[in-house]
Amino acid sequence: MNVMIHVADSSHLQHAQAICDLIFVSAQARGTGIAKRTPEYIEEKMNTGKAVIALDGDKLVGFAYIETWGHKKFVANSGLIVHPEYRGMGIAKKIKRRIFDLSKKLYPDSKIFSITTGLAVMKMNSDLGFKPVTFSELTDDKEFWKGCQTCRNFDILQRNDYKMCLCTGLLYDPAQQEPPATPPKPFAGKIVKPIAKKRNSNKTPKKK
Numbered sequence: 001m002n003v004m005i006h007v008a009d010s011s012h013l014q015h016a017q018a019i020c021d022l023i024f025v026s027a028q029a030r031g032t033g034i035a036k037r038t039p040e041y042i043e044e045k046m047n048t049g050k051a052v053i054a055l056d057g058d059k060l061v062g063f064a065y066i067e068t069w070g071h072k073k074f075v076a077n078s079g080l081i082v083h084p085e086y087r088g089m090g091i092a093k094k095i096k097r098r099i100f101d102l103s104k105k106l107y108p109d110s111k112i113f114s115i116t117t118g119l120a121v122m123k124m125n126s127d128l129g130f131k132p133v134t135f136s137e138l139t140d141d142k143e144f145w146k147g148c149q150t151c152r153n154f155d156i157l158q159r160n161d162y163k164m165c166l167c168t169g170l171l172y173d174p175a176q177q178e179p180p181a182t183p184p185k186p187f188a189g190k191i192v193k194p195i196a197k198k199r200n201s202n203k204t205p206k207k208k
């Protein structure tokens with residue numbers, strides 16, 4: 001097994017249909033909702049360098065992609081999938097890290113977000129600095145929320161006026177991140193030896 005993670009390009013188009021099938025079958029198995037993707041949509045992501053693919057030789061192992069919303073004010077990391085035979089080996093973590101780094105490189109000023117019902121994604125995003133938020137903090141771009149139409153929980157989202165649903169919103173705001181700590185300057189002064197405290201010999205020893 002030799003799994004490699006790549007930024008996807010036109011050489012990976014042959015995997016688009018398998019990616020859609022994997023996303024669909026996995027959502028069915030989990031019994032949760034998912035936004036359906038078409039092969040054309042996945043191909044467009046590959047052609048524009050906005051996706052990450054994991055391959056074991058020629059075999060599809062995993063995938064994730066980037067989408068921008070609200071005039072690039074928000075970037076969503078979506079469609080994370082790992083082939084069942086390769087789960088539990090840290091591959092999703094690697095894909096997540098790569099798509100996160102790619103998002104920051106392509107859109108350094110954008111807020112990055114995901115919505116999920118999955119514990120694994122919540123864990124991975126938290127490790128990357130994402131914070132759980134209500135939907136009010138995410139994009140209000142109608143096109144994003146339209147993607148939820150194919151989710152089995154869409155009626156819940158609609159009923160709540162697009163303000164809450166079963167997914168948790170996770171947000172990474174570059175403006176809220178701590179600046180990297182400046183390394184301490186090399187010491188340039190004199191080393192002063194600490195003066196050892198003299199014991200007070202007048203003190204009477206404590207009675208036992």
Ligand SMILES: CC(C)(COP(=O)(O)OP(=O)(O)OC[C@H]1O[C@@H](n2cnc3c(N)ncnc32)[C@H](O)[C@@H]1OP(=O)(O)O)[C@@H](O)C(=O)NCCC(=O)NCCS
Binds near residue numbers: 026079089092123124
């Ligand atoms: C979710 C999914 C991508 C995880 O892939 P994976 O390669 O098995 O995940 P990793 O091995 O990299 O594990 C990453 C972390 O998630 C945890 N994790 C993985 N699967 C988990 C699960 N089913 N439940 C809870 N935690 C899980 C791991 O313990 C690990 O956490 P740690 O670093 O604290 O140990 C994969 O199970 C999958 O494709 N599922 C179906 C599609 C899906 O749910 N996509 C997310 C849509 S939002």
